[in-house]
Amino acid sequence: MDAREIKEKIFLAVVVILSLAAVLPVFHVFLSVIWNGLGVIMKAGPRFLLDVPPAPNAGLGGIAPSLAGTLLLAVLSSLLGIPLSLFAAVFAVEFPDNPLAKGVRVLSKALLEIPSVVVGMLVYAILVVPMGRFSMLAGALALAIMMIPYVTTYVEQALEGVPFTYREAGFALGLSRPKVVFDIMVGIARRGILTGMLIGFAKVLGETAPLLFTLGRDRYNIPLGPLDYGDSISLLIFDYAQTPYANMHQVAWGAALVLTLMFLAVFLISRRFTEEVFL
Amino acid sequence: MIEEKGYALQIEGLNVWIRGKHIIKGVGLEVPKRRILAVMGPSGSGKSTLLRAINRLIDLIPESRVEGKVLVYGTDVYREDPYRVRRLMGMVFQTPNPFPNMSIYENVAIGPKLNRLVKNKEELDELVKWALEKAMLWDEVKDRLDDPPHRLSGGQQQRLCLARALALKPKLLLLDEPTGNVDPVNAVKIEEALRSLLRDLEITIVLVTHTPHQAVRISDYIAFIYMGELVEFGLTDAIALNPKHELTVKFLRGEV
Numbered sequence: 178m179d180a181r182e183i184k185e186k187i188f189l190a191v192v193v194i195l196s197l198a199a200v201l202p203v204f205h206v207f208l209s210v211i212w213n214g215l216g217v218i219m220k221a222g223p224r225f226l227l228d229v230p231p232a233p234n235a236g237l238g239g240i241a242p243s244l245a246g247t248l249l250l251a252v253l254s255s256l257l258g259i260p261l262s263l264f265a266a267v268f269a270v271e272f273p274d275n276p277l278a279k280g281v282r283v284l285s286k287a288l289l290e291i292p293s294v295v296v297g298m299l300v301y302a303i304l305v306v307p308m309g310r311f312s313m314l315a316g317a318l319a320l321a322i323m324m325i326p327y328v329t330t331y332v333e334q335a336l337e338g339v340p341f342t343y344r345e346a347g348f349a350l351g352l353s354r355p356k357v358v359f360d361i362m363v364g365i366a367r368r369g370i371l372t373g374m375l376i377g378f379a380k381v382l383g384e385t386a387p388l389l390f391t392l393g394r395d396r397y398n399i400p401l402g403p404l405d406y407g408d409s410i411s412l413l414i415f416d417y418a419q420t421p422y423a424n425m426h427q428v429a430w431g432a433a434l435v436l437t438l439m440f441l442a443v444f445l446i447s448r449r450f451t452e453e454v455f456l
Numbered sequence: 457m458i459e460e461k462g463y464a465l466q467i468e469g470l471n472v473w474i475r476g477k478h479i480i481k482g483v484g485l486e487v488p489k490r491r492i493l494a495v496m497g498p499s500g501s502g503k504s505t506l507l508r509a510i511n512r513l514i515d516l517i518p519e520s521r522v523e524g525k526v527l528v529y530g531t532d533v534y535r536e537d538p539y540r541v542r543r544l545m546g547m548v549f550q551t552p553n554p555f556p557n558m559s560i561y562e563n564v565a566i567g568p569k570l571n572r573l574v575k576n577k578e579e580l581d582e583l584v585k586w587a588l589e590k591a592m593l594w595d596e597v598k599d600r601l602d603d604p605p606h607r608l609s610g611g612q613q614q615r616l617c618l619a620r621a622l623a624l625k626p627k628l629l630l631l632d633e634p635t636g637n638v639d640p641v642n643a644v645k646i647e648e649a650l651r652s653l654l655r656d657l658e659i660t661i662v663l664v665t666h667t668p669h670q671a672v673r674i675s676d677y678i679a680f681i682y683m684g685e686l687v688e689f690g691l692t693d694a695i696a697l698n699p700k701h702e703l704t705v706k707f708l709r710g711e712v
């Protein structure tokens with residue numbers, strides 16, 4: 178081995194050690210969630226997904242209303258946020274010189290940075306106070322505001338990544354601009370667009386702060402309509418981890434595992450979209 | 457002044473600027489119907505830009521400006537709705553660009569479908585087959601119409617792009633060096649396809665080519681562009697026998 182090879186070996190070792198040091202805490206969190214959560218869920222059984230939470234020091238119960246809340250909120254906020262994000266992105270890409278489109282860009286970049294608790298307060302002021310109640314709708318709106326800048330940015334990038342020649346080919350076929358955009362460009366960029374949507378979806382699955390002042394935290398009833406109070410798994414974890422009761426800590430661990438698995442599922446789906454190279 | 461009868465393409469005093477740069481400088485020419493015009497010239501002389509000025513794809517290029525007149529089968533291209541005039545024309549680009557997310561079939565079907573030119577699936581199937589046959593690709597792909605286009609060779613992809621353009625039954629076909637990035641066998645196929653198009657259809661072709669042999673072989677007219685200017689234009693036979701401009705002579709000898 179000459180000096181250069183030794184240097185390379187040392188460099189490699191340092192890189193490996195440092196990257197391990199960087200990912201170790203993540204693994205630690207991940208493993209303790211799995212370890213603790215699995216124990217709880219094994220003990221509680223499938224009822225963990227079907228029951229309401231327990232009273233202090235009274236067994237494990239379940240997280241059904243919070244689970245339903247998280248899923249419904251993700252769907253509802255996607256319904257609000259994704260179409261808007263799509264149009265914002267198309268607008269920004271298609272009319273880059275339009276002052277309104279520039280405004281959209283700036284606003285979506287600014288929203289990326291906005292503290293999520295502020296979004297919660299904003300929705301509290303514009304929706305909860307006027308309506309006189311917390312609601313799934315208010316929670317979903319807060320989440321949609323969180324999601325829009327992410328999805329918009331991803332969709333923008335996906336559309337901008339489509340080579341110009343396909344755009345030209347579309348126009349050369351005599352197609353109108355909306356058809357070129359929605360039937361050609363969106364089709365070619367669809368993987369990036371879907372990935373962006375899934376990332377938005379995953380993002381709101383775990384959000385807590387925007388829901389603090391909007392949702393009402395009813396974790397004993399499954400929300401049936403957009404005007405019902407609701408809860409989310411993230412809020413349940415946040416609240417139960419702070420109680421002094423051991424059984425509630427356990428429920429929080431179990432809920433954390435459920436949430437992690439939901440993330441994982443979305444992650445795996447989005448990987449499938451990005452990995453396939455062609456049809 | 458422009459006399460409309462019989463001409464497929466008339467260009468008068470055409471100037472194009474991109475970002476303030478004068479790219480096409482006062483080009484004028486006319487091509488009768490059912491003829492093939494070969495456009496030649498060195499790299500960067502403005503051949504692709506000329507094609508884009510004819511079908512107004514130039515509109516997509518920011519900071520571009522066009523002056524002059526282009527008539528396609530009598531339609532004043534710059535006075536009509538650009539989307540309508542583009543439907544009179546088909547274009548095949550310098551590098552094959554079939555839509556990567558669509559199957560071979562869909563690539564050909566997309567134009568007629570989105571332009572609502574067919575009433576039902578049978579008609580569409582018929583049209584796709586017809587276009588692929590005209591592009592001399594049908595026999596090679598008829599058993600794998602659902603394959604993605606990247607499974608085709610470059611030359612086959614270029615013929616797929618030709619079929620995509622033909623499916624709209626254009627009256628004027630603009631071809632930007634369709635054989636430039638293609639092996640000789642495919643190049644011959646494309647040339648054959650063009651000849652049979654001219655024989656069977658009401659169609660006129662503008663073909664940008666780098667190859668003097670190709671131009672002489674298949675064109676009726678030659679236009680020679682040098683740095684945006686039309687330095688020579690006329691019947692192919694006349695130019696091949698007796699080129700007037702020394703640049704054309706050099707180019708035909710392969711020296712430019």
Ligand SMILES: Nc1ncnc2c1ncn2[C@@H]1O[C@H](COP(=O)(O)OP(=O)(O)OP(=O)(O)O)[C@@H](O)[C@H]1O
Pocket residue numbers: 474475479497498499500501502503504505506517550
């Ligand atoms: N989109 C554009 N933006 C800026 N300049 C351009 C653009 N398109 C073309 N040009 C310029 O116009 C001139 C002519 O380009 P064009 O592509 O028409 O040449 P060409 O004859 O087709 O060349 P080639 O044989 O290499 O394809 C070049 O100087 C080129 O830089």
Ligand SMILES: [Mg+2]
Pocket residue numbers: 503504505550632
């Ligand atoms: Mg060119």
